[in-house]
Amino acid sequence: MTDDEQLFAGNLVSKRLLRVTTSWHVSGEAEPSLLHLWLHLEGLGPVHFHTPGTGLSLRTGRPPGPYSMERYGDVVVVDDPPDVPVTRFLGEPIRSAREIRYRDAHGDFPAGLTLRFATGSVRLLALDDDLLLAHDQHLGPVEAHLHEDTVLARVVQTCGECPSQWDAWTTSGQYLYLRYRHGEGSVEQHPSEDCDTWDGEESSLWTQWDDGTDGGHIELADFLAAAGLRLAPDAQVSPG
Template identity: 70%
Template sequence: MIDDAELFAADLIGRRLLKVTTAWHHHADDRPSLVHLWLHLEGLGPVLFHTPSTGLSLRADQPHGPYSMAEHGSVSVIDDSPDVPVTWFVGQMIRSVRQIDYNDGHVGFTAGLTLQFPGGSVRLLGLVDGLLIAHDQHLGAVEAHLHEDVALARVVQTSGGCPSQWDAWTTMGQYLYLRYRHGEGTVEQHPSEDVDTWDGEESRLWTSWDDGTNGGRIELTDFLATAGLRLDPEAEVHTTPSIGPRV
């Protein structure tokens, strides 16, 4: 991987987390703040997560050594700090990367990403010039303005087994193609269920995992739980295959 190459969320899916490096800005008597995060991923190398203003930027980049910031304190670089929640998942594969949006009715932007591992998930957020790693915690007032498009409003089963697959639409109107075959589950985003629309920039991988069973059948509830998706309380679900499996 070439340093400074721009990376996308889908590039991280299926990569094993090997190591975590963090850079902390020390300000006088204040608590250190996180300025940079590197995830070392199998087959990809170190990936830098940082926030240029709000939201996250991802690029291939080697960790820097400790350095000074003139008149603004210093920055220390630490490998695999146990106090950083993402280090708890070292050795695990990234199963899913989901976008987190912020909207308070006045300002809206992509605030960060949720990385899902077999052992749990962690949120990486860029809010007001700061990088935040959150795991199983409520972020106070800002939480009401954060949203992940993971609730399904409509699901139509298109194959009952070998593969098990569904067409699904989120409550925000995004079409998703859900598929499970040979023990491998995937969630793909596309503009619509029309396969002729699947080759453009709006198509990307959301989720991928292999449960090692080589199975071809899975119940919808189990698929959604593994994929990090859920049914909206008023979701419309059609469980009888109506189209037949796509190749």
């Protein structure tokens, strides 16, 4: 990886979180506002999260030197801040990194990511040019416009064990390949169930974890719980 290289959500999956660096804008008596976030990930180095305008940007690169005070005012840089939600996951690998979209009558754009770890999750959001970290709190009216494609409308099992695997489609029509073998679970996004379509830019890794059991069989309900997916109330589930 080189500095300032663009990254995508799939690049983060399975990487262990080693350190968190934040920079805050401090002005008078106002609450400090988060300017930038760096997640130091095993095998990737520092990953810079910020909002250059609309949406969330992910790029490689270490925290820079002093900021321009004329542009930002007073800036404080803090390593592993205890009150930032993502810091509680230090030492854990990222189990999944999934896009959050903002949708309203005026448009539809990628607004952030949900990062899932074994012990919980955190949302990284870029809204109105502000970088927000949300753990389990409700963000008010904006929640109605935030959408994550994690609900399955149809699931077809293609193998029972060694591996346990399924073809699945979300309620938005996205195809997912679900697989569990040797205790390792994964969710991959592809254009379709046709393997010949799996080598392009539309394919990416959504989720990966290792439960340490070396098992080859898992029930669908247990797989979905581990992967952070769920069935729609009227989902079609077929044994294949």
